[in-house]
Amino acid sequence: MATTEDTPVYLAADCGGSHCRVRLYDEDGMMLAEGRGGPANASLGLDQVMSEIFRATRAALGKLDGETIPLSRLHAGLAVAGLIEQERREEFVRIPHPFASMTAETDAFVAQLGAFAGGDGGILITGTGSCGFAVAGSEKFYIGGWGFPVSDQGSGARLGHLALRRALQAYDEILPSSPFCKAILKEVGTHPPEIARWSFSARPADYAALTRIVFTYAKKEDEVAVNLVRTIAEEINQLIRALVKRDVEEVHHIGGLAEPIQPWLDKSLGRYTAQPRGDVFDGALRLVNNRTGLINKSGKARV
Template identity: 40%
Template sequence: MPKPFFIGVDGGATHCLARIRDLDGHLLGEGVGGPANIHSDFPLAKESIRGATKSALAAAGLDEQSLRWAHVGLGLAGAGLKATADRLLSELTGFASVELQTDAYVAWLGAHQGGDGGIAILGTGSCGLAIVNGRRISVAGWGPEVSDEAGGQRMGREALRRTLWAYDGRAEKSGLTDALLTRFNRDPSRIVSFAASASSADYARFAPLIFKYASAQDPLAIKLVSEAAEAAVSIIDRLLAVGAPAVSLIGGLAEPVLSWLPPRLLGVITPPQADPADGALLMARRAFLRIDSVMQRAG
């Protein structure tokens, strides 16, 4: 009989990563897919997960028939909404087992390996999670419409909004507003057209440019980064207040935001022990061990 193996998927608003390991923990293959927020765009997320998994299988030298032996751990943005999560689980068949949690949960599991601690995800969106003495406390992460203040989506959207203010003469122009206007051929109507269909990931792609100009002391860029850092601080402070002994920063903005945080926090911010994809794999492995234990008792 073929040996079981594990697939861990870390899926966020911008992309997803699928990773395959064997029973001994050896890396077999990885694959990357597109956005995987099952709340924002369920069909796209499902296709992204499928594409990333298919690429990982190919890299591992496995075919789709082998999925019957796969124990899968999914950590996905939007999985905190029960109806959406249940829908996805009902459509995922043909695996040995499937575990579904939020992207924040697998980030915590990877970062702290199941021990007490907190994580702050600073990526396209932003959220926090602490698990202390078995109690789970979520912070922020209510979506781009009303939350995600420390994420790249908000930074990019606000940068474009304030570029239009500068174009109107309602705000000071800066190197950042000039650079952004140039990207749209100095035509503000193109910004409006872009915004009409822009995804969270589309807005977040402006974040590296904003950090670049902030490093060059551009006043608007400094304001935008400072606002994101303040939002991150509020998440971290809440995680510490509920008892997290340490907090790990996760996501594409984690490193650039770190230097903008107050010195008082640097002693409690610790590097993650593993990344979210390995957190998803650990979740899948735990499910396998539970199943294996039950089968051994029954046998």
């Protein structure tokens, strides 16, 4: 990549509850490299979010061939899950950073911006957490996204939490057991006291990691696993219906749960499925170029 010190380089970041992904782009929109970090939901604190962004960015920069680009040359656009609380948003615009510029919005906002190229439409994210966001004419609004455990219906964290509770109910012979229940307990702890200790420090991503077991046993037609998947599918149906009720004509469904849950969703809602024009990284680039969202104008900080 032949550049000068004045040539802009763009950083697009997708910061979620399970991981942070960063992509670097040149001024023509060509991707140069990608890096990954750990959980970077705003609910974990902006210090952790920024730390994971730096880690993922350095990983991406390390993949560039023959050129060293300092952080001070990067124009950053960040899609940050959980960046919805006003106090957190105010903190973001003040936090020191080493980039040439830094702009952010919620992951749902940025994903919608990418999927609909700035036009009308709704986005539904069901990953570790869940959130809906839509633009319908002059109206912009969120559905859910208030964080685990009070919100995040239809999410991986919600499904994992339900799975663990159900497995404990089976252990205590409150409800019937199944091979799925035994598999969940084996994953987290053999006895309830171990599971209780695990829960004291468990993050949403830890609960979401249990979803692979749920879907594995649902495919085996384990009755308990099937019922849990059906429960989560109906919660996602409710989110889609809530968007449609607000005059949203197209909904793009993304996130780690979007693909495995698809066969379980209400088929009649398929007519609202959108064909996206771009993804969250396209949205992050638009965020930078359009100067949309939260713009951090603080002084630079060395990292």
